Amino acid sequence: MSKYTLTINQKKQTVDVDSGTPLLWVLRDSLNLTGTKYGCGEGICGSCVVHIDGKAERSCILDVEDVVGNSITTIEGLADKPDHPIFKTWIELEVMQCGYCQPGQIMTLATLLEQNPKPSRKEIDDAMNEVLCRCGTYQRIRKAVAKLVEEK
């Protein structure tokens, strides 16, 4: 076990874990930030997406020692702004079904819109294609993103 100091949601937090522990489990088990979900453990499904210095990254394949010194934002950090337009639109259009993948969807979209406030339909599909939803809410995600873009 080693101590690592991480900057999570703009707060410095020190955790005592084995080197090589994926960030996902540090967030969930050590820091009780359970909004970030485990889905596949191989960086494919996207349920575990967090922001590392503003970029969407998969926390299940990031070792804890590799994110020391970076600014990490989780869904809980995004939720500090309760009126975030994504939340408002997601709630309005009732995008989600079981909800499990949705923190990953929302975190992925947040960086897309940050970098590209007016993405085209193809750019939306390309970015959101990286996050799986087994309930199949894709069509509604598409509509919600289009609405968000339109309102910008």
Added chain:
Amino acid sequence: MKNYDIERHVRGESQFVDDISYPKGLLYAAVCYSDQAHGEIINIDISDVEQVKGIKLILTAKDIPGENQIGGIVPDEELLAEYKVEFIGQPIAIVVADDQLTAKKAARKIKVDIKDLPIITDARKAYEAGKLIVPPRTFNLGNVDDCWKKCDYIIQGTVESGGQEHLYLETQGAFAYPVEGRGIKIISSTQAPTAVQRVTARILNLAMHKIEVDVPRIGGGFGGKEDQATAWAVICALAAYKTKYPVKLILSRQEDMRATGKRHPYTSDFKIGLNKKKKIIGYEVTFYQNAGAAADLSPAILERTLFHCTNSYYIPNVKATAYSCKTNLPPNTAFRGFGGPQGMFVIESAMYKAAEKMGIDTSEIQNANLIKENDEFPYGQKAENCNALITWKRAEAKYSIKKTKDDIKKFNDKNDMYKKGIAFIPICFGISFTNTSMNQASALVHVYTDGSVSVSTAAVEMGQGVNEKIRQIATETLSINIDRIKTETTNTTRIANTSPTAASSAADLNGKATEQACNNILERLKKSAAEILNLKAVKNIEIKNEIVYHNGKRTKLSWNELVKQTNLKRVNLSSHSFYATPNIYFDREKEKGNPFAYHVYGTAIIEVTVDCLRGIYKFDSVKVVHDFGKSFNPIIDRGQAEGAIVQGLGWMTIEEVMHDENARLLTDSLSTYKVPDMHFTPEIEIEFLKNVENPMGIFKSKAIGEPPFMYGIGGYFAIMNALKAFRPNADFKISSPITPEKVLLNLHSKIDEPVTA
């Protein structure tokens, strides 16, 4: 009216099993699985593991205090294999340790000596070897044997349909802890809390009242957590019972994929006969269901295959036989549609092949045979309030089908390497558990003295929006603000003897029970209001928008005041109510009856473009007219339909479950098993069939979870239609999923020699 959970979901605040804070002293369980598909257990050696630091306990079959049996319909499945293993991924031993990694490492170090026995993975081979899970079933209508001479065309063939991984994004898991009096409380990600309770009681040799099961919500189920959530919950309970500490087990994705069953693959033979007027005269079909190594829910799924073997069509002479074949794969299980899709795929294939032989469009045969009012299904029930033809006609008109077909023809004439295809797919799905006794539910409604309301039912929220529907039912029945109503977790101490949340029926059954419970309280409140207002008669009193009205006139009595005063008058503000679907029965001796409360109908038109050089395809559109009954939550219902369609298309096209010759799953991760993603998802347009009220459904609506899944079958035939445009004379095999690889083989291999039409 918003999905109750959404506000918490978007912020990552809603809790799934693995998100709950656990009590002190939590231990972790890990499972030692069989890595051989069939064999006798000679020895289980735990000596390398016992002394490892952090290991608390190792459990094998002999440590089970009660009966080592988790089978539901048939008692044929051990929790922990004792003498014999029958599939790769079968649990043999449990390791309990201070942390997850220690437990997992130790579970892998347990040495199990297994003497190999022959492996069967193919349903037909199992059938030939006489390995059946239950005796075969046959449904008969008319007289098939005599009907063939009346046919102008007779077509025979074989149809294969593949399995499907549930891939709920929340993997299987549970957590259990000891409670006072040697009892156990379990938090489980299950669609069937009572199954978990019953099996835990059996394994621990305890009364069911000692076991409490609570389900907060689940991160997707799709049937995969109906029967197969049980083992993991029971493992936690057994470990918690033995160690007297809380124990958690959450499967990794790979463990989950390897150890749990999937949608049943089927292989089937059909014979279909038609006359020159395109009427189907006879249909004979034999289904071989690949059940895997234990019964699980296979017998019930097999039955539903038979119920839906003629899909949305009336066929006067039918003989359908189904065999549930035992193989050395993990027990296959419930998956949205529950055997219905497999049955429907075969009749659709038969019609496709018949159309090919007759040189006409499949849709002409489909249209000519749609079931009408009072036509008889092969199981004896008559079609009532039948909307098959009306959805078909509406779809044809609304989606300008003539023009679409012309456009496709023009496109195909112009393009050599890209071909478009189109298919119609009507659906008809019966609503009710086909096991009549399961069509029951209860609700417990409390009105608290501050006017807030709590509702418990047997329904498990898994994304289908049942909690929101239940809240709507309570808010409309009591005529109070929806913010006053909270749906509780699903818990066996509040609601006993629950039927699983399955068969699309949770909103109907639990909703009706909730409506009754609310009405019971409402009647008491009205009586109380009459007394408070010094009125003699109760009958002219009503509550509207939280205010008591008398003879249509507003009084000063508000909901809050009424509730408070009613409580002071010592009147019961709680109600437990029970609902059982009326007028349904099924006689399994005769294979006839009235098993369904009602049927759901609809028609979809699916278009696809196939890249004939690369074998890849893209669905251009799915256009639907669906019979939702009188939907009381169109947003939820539309979402369910969209999601089911995507999942159905996935099953038919890109999702391929593969095993090697040793029955080892090759597609055991998301890098080897592909599910629909954003790029895969076409534009889905859905029209709600108008002016339809369903007298048997809650608030006159219709169940929605499963029926639209079967629109996905149209995806298969749209692709076939495109392949036909590229290679008009080829006699393509019917084998789903039609992956891009199979598309290429169909288009360019010499296996399918052109046949003369």
